[in-house]
Amino acid sequence: MTNPTERGRLPEHALLTHKSFIRRLTAADWLFAVAIVFIAVFSQTRIGHHMDGYEVAILWFSAASAILLGWFFKPLRWFTPLSVLLAYTAVLLYGGNINRGDGFLLKYFLSSQSAIMWQCATVFFALFCYIAGAVVAKQRHADTNTLLGMGTALAWVSALAGFTGLLVRWHESYLLRPDAGHIPVSNLYEVFILFLVITALMYLYYEKKFAVQKLGGFVFSFMAVVVVFVLWYSISRDAHAIQPLIPALQSWWMKIHVPANFIGYGAFCMAAMLGIAELWALANEAKGKKSWLPESQVIEEVMYKAIAVGFLFFTIATILGALWAADAWGRYWSWDPKETWAFIVWLNYAVWLHLRLVAGWRGKVLAWWAIVGLFITAFAFIGVNMFLSGLHSYGTL
Incomplete structure (x- = not known):
């Protein structure tokens, strides 16, 4: 028989039984965090003579980011330490002499x-x-x-x-x-x-x-x-x-601006290839054929996630670029060709996200838009350096 107290108890809401992010961390997660802190301390003590205050701050920000990413995406718990271990093995093999290569x-x-x-x-x-x-x-x-x-x-x-x-x-x-x-x-x-x-x-x-x-x-x-x-x-x-x-790149801003930029570029390019996959899946679905690809809705969801992450980091990179420009040239924005096309890239994906999240667009239009976005991004990254001149002309082929 059911206990009266159990019979009268109301079921708990899922949010009340849901553990916080910190409480979900395992011993392996904390061990990974300790390992990353050890690597950061080791790096600062061994190569600190190459670092100024800004670079030390970047080191510890990178360590904190590595810990959070490792907690968020578990495979990075082995990827990051193994990369550092292999790199440090190379450092030991060089022994301070490039000729030992x-x-x-x-x-x-x-x-x-x-x-x-x-x-x-x-x-x-x-x-x-x-x-x-x-x-x-x-x-x-x-x-x-x-x-x-x-x-x-x-x-x-x-x-x-x-x-x-x-x-x-x-x-x-x-x-x-x-x-x-x-x-x-x-x-x-x-x-x-x-x-x-x-x-x-x-x-x-x-x-x-x-x-x-x-x-x-x-x-x-x-x-x-x-x-x-x-x-x-x-x-x-x-x-x-x-x-x-070159003198224009001798700045600590480069260490944070460029990686943030390329998270955006990587996400946008991946989204374009997913757009091709979605068009293929949609074509099969329209014909009533069972596609070997995931469902088009799943592909579009991945594409949306990629563009959202890319847009966030590209926005951060653009802000950092403006701060770098102010430090180097005395003004935040000068409508240099590189800056102009960076704004076009940003605007392109801002509209894409607006149409999906606010207007509710789905399907072929957004897939094609993501594909076209690849060419806009590619021109902003390479085409401007090849065909246009400006303050960023040091990146030519």
Whole structure:
């Protein structure tokens, strides 16, 4: 029989039984936080002579961000420490002498250039596995298989290799020029590597959250195009060589403005490829055919999430850019071609979000809009530097 007190008790609302974010953290989460704090302390004590007050602040802000991201997206709990461990192994192997780069581990695995080449190779391997896995999944009417799992694993390897390569390149810049070392986000070659890392990590997050492994072929197809450009740019222009910073970039603002910008660029480009996937899914749904892709509504939801995150970080980057301009040139905004096109990019995605959230638009129009947005973003990033001149002309091809 039911106890009278239990029979008269009202059910608790779900929000009342829901644990707070802090209470949901496990021992592994706190251990990860301790590890990141240890890494930050170690970095400050070992290389503090290269840091000014601003850079120390950026170090600890980065550490706090890494902890929050690791709590939010659990795979980053192994990704971040492993990247740092591999980079520090390279530092130990160099032993303060850039000429030791001919050693086996550095030459083939852990120097910045070898790690970045592994990143480029694994992007193609991941693309092949994602496409082959999607074909097998279509034939077997399954949502996942071994090939798709391999694609995910290789995507993680590509991001790990690229991020490790950037960290090692940062150290190499100090070995080459102790008085002119700098964070590796100062030219097209370096920021494209950063772009590949960010795009891969963002896609892997949404892949896990929405179970959309079949979309990996679309995202990594675009990343493969970027890799081809990186390889061409490296071979034809010797772009992989570490160069001293030009005076315009000798600012701590660069360390925060550029990464924020490329979270936006990565999200917008990923959204464009998802727009192509959505159009494909919509075409199959209109014909009454069972699509091998996720449902179009799911794809659009992922696209919306990506654009929302990208818009947030691009807005932050634009504000930081204005502050940098005021510090460098004495004014926040000058309608320089780069600034003008950055505003056009911002306005494009602001309208996209308005139409979806306020006007309630869905479907083909937003998918096409996201695809067109890729060309607007690409021109703002590369086209302006190629065809227009201005205060940002130092970023030319």
